[in-house]
Amino acid sequence: MKRVLLICSVVAAFAGCSDPQSPGVEYMPDMYRSPSIEAYEEEKLFADHSGARMPAEGSIPRGFMPYQYENTTEGYEMAGKELKNPLPYSEELVSEGKEIYGKFCVHCHGKKGKGDGAVASNPKWPGPPPAYDGARLKDLPAGKIFHSITYGKGLxxxxxxQINQEDRWKLVYYVQTLQGKDLKAMQAEAGSDQKEMEEENKEDNNTENQDA
Amino acid sequence: MSRFYSKIGNVKVLMHACVLSLFIALSLQVDAQDGKKLFRGNCASCHKLEGKLVGPALSGVQDRWDSKENLIAWIQNSQQYLSDNPGDDYAHSLYEEYNKSVMPAMPLDEAQVNAILDYIANPSAGEEKEAGAGDKQMVAAQDSGEDYTLYWLLGFLVVLLIVIKVLLDVKRSVKHLLYDVKGDEGFEKDGEVQDFNWSTKEKLQHWAGRNKVLVALMGVVVLVVVLNVVWQGLLGVGVYQGYAPEQPIKFSHKIHAGDNEISCVYCHHAAEKGKHSNIPSAMLCMNCHQGIQEGSRWGTEEISKIYEAVGYNTETAEYDKPKKPIKWVRIHNLPDLAYFNHSQHVVAGEIECQECHGPVETYDYPMKQYAPLTMGWCINCHRETEVKMNGNDYYDDLHAELVEKYKEEGIEKFTVEQIGGLECAKCHY
Structure with a gap:
């Protein structure tokens, strides 16, 4: 009887590998579970036992320029008026923006920015976002688009x-094409006649102010 | 005759009345439906009927305002309304209460706003039909969900066992009968044995003595099976393939990446930027789950765990509760002696997530490890995978160099092996 029990336990030990709750047998587990802190590991040193810590308040990563507008209504308006896309326009940037859009935006805003993505059309979702080329958003200036991606807006x-500043500016270019803007013409105008561009921007902002 | 005509006249009047009432009913329903559509399109991304979302709950909004006209003016352009009516304390206090966040001006005319207000006042109008259809679908889904194959197999097995038992009993009875007829001598003559009082062990020994070749063969088979099991077990040491532990939140990749088509890197965005891919922070969940507060399978039970983690209060719609980190159970784990970099594979190598992690968008809860993540598996892929160098500017210089180097051997396509993917120090240092 003892022998039978022994055989059973050996078989069970090997069969244990297929138990989805267990990672299986480990030979020299200290090679897998190193004493150094791995990403996201539990760490009893801290009160909440979370090994992933927030950086000290006010710390700025090397080579990083913090976004200068605050997450307030005033900040939003200021960004709309003052912020310009620092990346010089090129079609390549727009297509890169499109790729980023496909990863971070499309599931809510939809392929053409109509607010008909898979998440937004899910009946559990409270309400879809407005279309980029609709009355509410088609004249939204670049700065406000950037500000909204940075801080969020509404829901x-x-x-x-998730998206660094450079990628966000690429996104802004692509979103502007979805707004129906002729970026090439805008850029050419900016190059040939800076003043005219500024006036146009003022107009943009005025209509937007009425909206808000 | 005249009575007949008057009857027809009556019928006509009746028909007209019917058609008219039908029209009225239909137009009313259209109104309610429009209101619902307009509400979903313009308001629902910030307001719910019950409970705060981004803005206040809208149920009973008309009672909170002095006049409907003011309310309509507010909805159409709240900023304009505030500057036009500095004396409206309620509107100003509302603006202050929500940290001066502006409700955008709505390009809606008065009739549309009225339709929305009607819908808010009576949201159930025109909904009964939809609910009925939904129930039917549920029933249909339940019907097709059952699978009886296992029950059939079990039933068949039970019947088989009963048949075997009956046959053995019959054989035994026949032997008893034969013994009664033939006696000891008759049995000996026919080469049969009287084993009625033998123990099972004695019976087995007797049978083995008469079938030596068969027993030897069986011994070999058993030995091979046992060795194979041991060998497979040893090969599985340290391999996590198929590991699918319970997680603190019953998160379904199928619902998120499959049904709702959310890209992998939306949540695991660091896979493109760094060595590690990231487990999304619970705040990232809130990008969607501030809006979706109830799941289709576990209701609010699982989603409320996100709120606990980030300290979100669904009643005030603010993060005013204590935070509590989620203890996810790690599945994929490479030993420290091996270096692996996600961005190298995802960005430069242009490898789809699914090639190593399997069709995750079809995996329901719990998530499992698809690949063995052994060295042999890595090496195999490095030997077979052709590097996508065309149109990938990461490889521009290297590609030209390799073309030159392998010109004589006539190799034009390069695998990871040819760019040094099998060298020890690539991964172990």
Whole structure:
């Protein structure tokens, strides 16, 4: 009887590998579970036991320029008036923006920015976002688009943690094409006649102010 | 005759009345439907009927305002309304209460706003039909969900066992009968044995003595099976393939990446930027789950765990509760002696997530490890995978160099092996 039990336990030990709750047998587990802190590991040193810590308040990563507008209504308006896309326009940037859009925006805003993405059309979702080329958003200036991606707007959450500033500006170019803007013409105008561009921007902002 | 005509006249009047009432009913329904559509399109991304979302709950909004005209003016352009009516304390206090966040001006005319207000006042109008259809679908889904194959197999097995038992009993009875007829001598003559009082062990020994070749063969088979099991077990040491532990939140990749078509890197965005791919922070969940507060399978049970983690209060719509990190259970784990970089594979190598992680968008809860993540598996892929160098500017210089180097051997396509993917120090240093 003892022998039978022994055989059973050996078989069970090997069969244990297929138990989805267990990672299986480990030979020299210290090679897998190193004493150094791995990403996201539990760390009893801290009160909440979370090994992933927030950086000290006010710390700025090397080579990083913090976004200078605050997450307030005033900040939003200021960004709309003052912020310009620092990346010189090129079609390549727009197509890169399109790629980023496909990863971070399309599931809510939809392929053409009509607010008909898979998440937004899910009946559980409270309400779809407005269309980029609709009355509410088609004249939204670049700065406000950037500000909204950074801090979020309404039900849309902040995306600054997922998309870095350069990628956000590429996105702005692509969103502007979805607004129906002729970026090439805008850029050419900016190059040939700076003043005219500024006036146009003023007009843009005025209509937007009425909106708000 | 005249009575007949008057009857027809009556019928006509009746028909007209019917058609008219039908029209009225239909137009009313259209109104309610429009209101619902308009509400969903313009208001629902910030307001719910019950409970705060981004803005206040809208149920009973008309009672909170002095006049409907003011309310309509507010909805159409709240900023304009505030500057036009500095004396409206309610409107100003509302603006202050929500941290001066502006409700955008709505390009809606008065009739549309009225339709929305009607819908808010009576949201259930025109909904009964939809609810009925939904129930039917549910029933249909349940019907097709059952699978009886296992029950059939079990039933068949039970029947088989009963048949075997009956046959053995019959054989035994026949032997008893034969013994009664033939006696000891008759049995001996026919080469049969009287084993009625033998123990099972004695019976087995007797049978083995008469079938030596068969027993030897069986011994070999058993030995091979046991060795194979041991060998497979040893090969599985340290391999996590198929590991699918319970997680603190019953998160379904199928619902998120499959049904709702959310790209992998929306949540695991660091896979393109760094060595590690990231487990999304619970705040990232809030990008969608501030809006979606109830899941289709576990209701509010699982989603409320996100709110606990980030300290979100669904009643005040603010992050005013204590935070509590989620203890996810790690699945994929490479030993420290091996270096692996996600961005190298995802960006430069242009490898789809699914090639190593499997069709995750079809995996329901819990998530499992698809690949063995052994060295042999890595090496195999490095030997077979052709590097996508064309149109990938990361490889521009290297490509030209390799073309030159392998010109004589006539190799034009390069695998990871040819760019040094098998060298020890690439991964172990």
């Amino acid at each position: 849309m959450g902040p995306h600054a943690g």
